[in-house]
Amino acid sequence: xxxxxxxxxxxxxxxxxxxxxxxxxxxxxxxxxxxxxxxxxxxxxxxxxxxxxxxxxxxxxxxxxxxxxxxxxxxxxxxxxxxxxxxxxxxxxxxxxxxxxxxxxxxxxxxxxxxxxxxxxxxxxxxxxxxxxxxxxxxxxxxxxxxxxxxxxxxxxxxxxxxxxxxxxxxxxxxxxxxxxxxxxxxxxxxxxxxxxxxxxxxxxxxxxxxxxxxxxxxxxxxxxxxxxxxxxxxxxxxxxxxxxxxxxxxxxxxxxxxxxxxxxxxxxxxxxxxxxxxxxxxxxxxxxxxxx
Amino acid sequence: xxxxxxxxxxxxxxxxxxxxxxxxxxxxxxxxxxxxxxxxxxxxxxxxxxxxxxxxxxxxxxxxxxxxxxxxxxxxxxxxxxxxxxxxxxxxxxxxxxxxxxxxxxxxxxxxxxxxxxxxxxxxxxxxxxxxxxxxxxxxxxxxxxxxxxxxxxxxxxxxxxxxxxxxxxxxxxxxxxxxxxxxxxxxxxxxxxxxxxxxxxxxxxxxxxxxxxxxxxxxxxxxxxxxxxxxxxxxxxxxxxxxxxxxxxxxxxxxxxxxxxxxxxxxxxxxxxxxxxxxxxxxxxxxxxxxxxxxxxxxxxxxxxxxxxxxxxxxxxxxxxxxxxxxxxxxxxxxxxxxxxxxxxxxxxxxxxxxxxxxxxxxxxxxxxxxxxxxxxxxxxxxxxxxxxxxxxxxxxxxxxxxxxxxxxxxxxxxxxxxxxxxxxxxxxxxxxxxxxxxxxxxxxxxxxxxxxxxxxxxxxxxxxxxxx
Numbered sequence: 001x002x003x004x005x006x007x008x009x010x011x012x013x014x015x016x017x018x019x020x021x022x023x024x025x026x027x028x029x030x031x032x033x034x035x036x037x038x039x040x041x042x043x044x045x046x047x048x049x050x051x052x053x054x055x056x057x058x059x060x061x062x063x064x065x066x067x068x069x070x071x072x073x074x075x076x077x078x079x080x081x082x083x084x085x086x087x088x089x090x091x092x093x094x095x096x097x098x099x100x101x102x103x104x105x106x107x108x109x110x111x112x113x114x115x116x117x118x119x120x121x122x123x124x125x126x127x128x129x130x131x132x133x134x135x136x137x138x139x140x141x142x143x144x145x146x147x148x149x150x151x152x153x154x155x156x157x158x159x160x161x162x163x164x165x166x167x168x169x170x171x172x173x174x175x176x177x178x179x180x181x182x183x184x185x186x187x188x189x190x191x192x193x194x195x196x197x198x199x200x201x202x203x204x205x206x207x208x209x210x211x212x213x214x215x216x217x218x219x220x221x222x223x224x225x226x227x228x229x230x231x232x233x234x235x236x237x238x239x240x241x242x243x244x245x246x247x248x249x250x251x252x253x254x255x256x257x258x259x260x261x262x263x264x265x266x267x268x269x270x271x272x273x274x275x276x277x278x279x280x281x282x283x284x285x286x287x288x289x290x291x292x293x
Numbered sequence: 294x295x296x297x298x299x300x301x302x303x304x305x306x307x308x309x310x311x312x313x314x315x316x317x318x319x320x321x322x323x324x325x326x327x328x329x330x331x332x333x334x335x336x337x338x339x340x341x342x343x344x345x346x347x348x349x350x351x352x353x354x355x356x357x358x359x360x361x362x363x364x365x366x367x368x369x370x371x372x373x374x375x376x377x378x379x380x381x382x383x384x385x386x387x388x389x390x391x392x393x394x395x396x397x398x399x400x401x402x403x404x405x406x407x408x409x410x411x412x413x414x415x416x417x418x419x420x421x422x423x424x425x426x427x428x429x430x431x432x433x434x435x436x437x438x439x440x441x442x443x444x445x446x447x448x449x450x451x452x453x454x455x456x457x458x459x460x461x462x463x464x465x466x467x468x469x470x471x472x473x474x475x476x477x478x479x480x481x482x483x484x485x486x487x488x489x490x491x492x493x494x495x496x497x498x499x500x501x502x503x504x505x506x507x508x509x510x511x512x513x514x515x516x517x518x519x520x521x522x523x524x525x526x527x528x529x530x531x532x533x534x535x536x537x538x539x540x541x542x543x544x545x546x547x548x549x550x551x552x553x554x555x556x557x558x559x560x561x562x563x564x565x566x567x568x569x570x571x572x573x574x575x576x577x578x579x580x581x582x583x584x585x586x587x588x589x590x591x592x593x594x595x596x597x598x599x600x601x602x603x604x605x606x607x608x609x610x611x612x613x614x615x616x617x618x619x620x621x622x623x624x625x626x627x628x629x630x631x632x633x634x635x636x637x638x639x640x641x642x643x644x645x646x647x648x649x650x651x652x653x654x655x656x657x658x659x660x661x662x663x664x665x666x667x668x669x670x671x672x673x674x675x676x677x678x679x680x681x682x683x684x685x686x687x688x689x690x691x692x693x694x695x696x697x698x699x700x701x702x703x704x705x706x707x708x709x710x711x712x713x714x715x716x717x718x719x720x721x722x723x724x725x726x727x728x729x730x731x732x733x734x735x736x737x738x739x740x741x742x743x744x745x746x747x748x749x750x751x752x753x754x755x756x757x758x759x760x761x762x763x
Contacts, residue, residue, distance in 0.1 A: 001487050001490075001737070001738050001741075002486060002487060002490050004738035004739075004742070005490070005494070005738040005739075005741040005742040005745060006742070006745070007742070008738060008739050008741075008742020008743065008745075008746075009742040009743070009745035009746045009749065011742075012742065012743060012746035013746055013749060013750065016746070016750065031506070031509070031510075031701065031705050032509045032510060032701065032702075032705070033509075034509050034754065035509065038754075113754060113755070116755075117754040117755070120752075120754075120755065121297075121749070121752060122749075132750055133749065133750060137750075138750060138751045139747065139750055139751050140506070140705070140708050140709065140751050141751075143708065144701070144704050144705050144708050147704050147708065148700045148701055148704040149700070151704075152700045152703055152704045153700050156525070156698055156700070156703075168692075168695065168696075170520075170692060171521070171696070174517075174520055174521065
């Protein structure tokens with residue numbers, strides 16, 4: 001029985017791998033935010049063509065409309081931090097030429113399970129050559145991608161008409177409460193020892209990348225105007241200036257936050273995300289920002 | 294060290310290889326003790342001292358219960374049980390006492406909050422109680438069969454019984470009278486490979502494919518995130534959590550049973566398809582069987598069980614389930630969860646004494662659905678330990694019908710729940726159509742082969758077992 005079961009599993013893997021190679025699922029197979037991050041990282045690691053430019057960040061940058069930024073890969077992970085992206089880059093054999101690091105969520109540490117999850121339960125080389133073992137091709141992810149839009153969406157709409165509803169009173173109150181919470185959080189200064197720890201690590205990783213010939217630049221995503229000029233972001237800006245002096249590193253200046261709209265205080269809505277992508281593109285292309293050698 | 298980590302696989306392989314070496318045959322128990330201590334030390338090295346101390350207390354008291362002076366035997370048994378309860382209370386419930394009666398800034402409050410929670414303490418202290426009670430009562434086996442004459446041999450057996458690594462951190466809770474008589478020389482040819490293989494494959498499938506994937510969707514049950522989701526999404530997530538908690542714990546238990554089997558030890562089944570239960574009493578005969586049978590044997594029956602009239606029976610049920618709830622965690626929400634189940638058992642007893650429903654298939658089906666819904670609702674107290682958050686969740690279910698549904702959460706929660714539903718249906722088929730089941734079982738290798746395929750291709754990101762926190 002055991003031998004037959006093992007044989008069945010081997011045959012299943014072979015058949016599924018063949019199917020994946022032929023079908024190459026084009027639909028969105030991301031199951032959730034974590035799965036999406038794993039897929040994004042694996043796609044970046046397994047690609048065969050070199051990348052010129054990489055953006056590292058959190059969910060703030062993950063929402064950038066990348067169509068406006070040619071030759072650029074977005075390695076920003078929702079719910080995670082720049083350190084997860086940095087760890088991947090420091091281990092790359094063919095790194096990009098330029099790296100743009102988001103400064104907003106720098107105080108968020110790296111996710112200790114992320115790097116492990118990328119090579120678990122099979123190591124990178126096996127996953128690279130056996131697409132059926134990659135996260136984006138998980139059988140239930142592939143099936144779920146189809147079921148979500150072909151079944152769930154249609155079945156729910158049979159019973160329930162879902163049009164864009166104006167926000168309920170409770171939702172408005174929730175939004176306001178969320179913004180107030182973010183304001184109160186950002187009104188507190190980060191602990192000096194925490195700043196030292198985070199920026200020492202960042203400095204070390206940046207040095208490692210520079211040793212590989214990568215140019216490092218920093219940018220700050222616009223957020224809700226009430227969150228722009230609070231003690232916490234100001235302290236982070238000061239720390240960046242101290243550890244990465246503007247005389248040595250390039251900074252894309254923060255645009256006027258009033259010109260952008262967010263969904264919850266932090267994350268830009270689609271139009272604003274598109275606008276900021278254009279702003280980034282303009283600064284990257286013309287290099288007219290404060291880049292000092 | 295998680296069961297689905299490479300470190301654990303290495304530990305099992307090395308232990309297995311040493312264990313069955315011919316010249317190690319006399320040291321099999323010692324090998325398993327060393328592996329168990331290594332396993333425990335990998336997460337909390339210092340607390341190995343506590344584990345060994347707990348084993349020492351149980352070893353001494355149980356030894357003197359059997360071989361001490363007759364009129365002191367009861368006193369030794371009481372000391373043994375109290376020592377176990379003290380260890381459990383001190384390490385597990387100090388934070389609850391601190392949060393309830395002290396400020397965290399008080400020196401006492403600060404001290405109580407700083408006490409670490411040793412992994413698996415609820416399990417190994419219960420096993421210690423079982424050892425002392427079993428030898429005191431001498432109900433199941435002869436006392437001298439359980440407690441060897443040689444003190445050193447008894448020490449070795451007790452430390453092995455308390456620390457055996459497959460069930461050390463999250464059960465199944467093994468009773469002394471079931472385990473100690475099994476300590477004999479083991480050989481490779483006595484291993485039931487097929488049963489071990491089936492338990493391991495099913496266990497790893499439930500844990501790595503079902504529970505580890507569902508956890509990334511049920512994560513959104515957390516306060517305050519759930520307030521932004523639609524009512525349907527919240528209901529499906531709750532259903533998903535119910536499946537997740539089953540897959541997580543039943544998966545762990547099956548892996549533990551499978552690994553223990555590889556070393557020649559038979560652990561009893563801990564889950565028997567609990568979601569087909571059509572009553573609360575049936576549910577507790579199928580869910581976490583080792584805990585419910587422990588509570589019945591060592592708490593409910595000593596309290597008087599159902600022998601002292603209806604009122605005392607209901608009270609005993611309530612006390613047993615309240616303490617059973619608190620056993621799960623040091624928070625009042627667990628006590629509420631236990632009370633809920635105690636009340637449900639009592640009400641069910643009252644109702645069944647008043648009238649009996651026809652046992653048609655339709656009635657059984659609706660009773661099963663009702664019990665599943667109530668049990669699932671109660672799991673919310675596990676996920677949201679603050680009672681006001683539970684109330685907020687219920688309120689959000691009532692008020693968010695017009696909020697847009699989260700199709701992905703709904704789809705994937707249901708997709709990952711399907712195998713667990715199929716698992717229960719297969720059991721029902723076995724019960725009601727044994728012939729059809731016999732025909733199907735001829736192809737069981739294809740099912741286990743497919744489960745293996747899913748483990749390789751569709752495992753979620755490793756997450757700690759939910760019951761580790763208990």
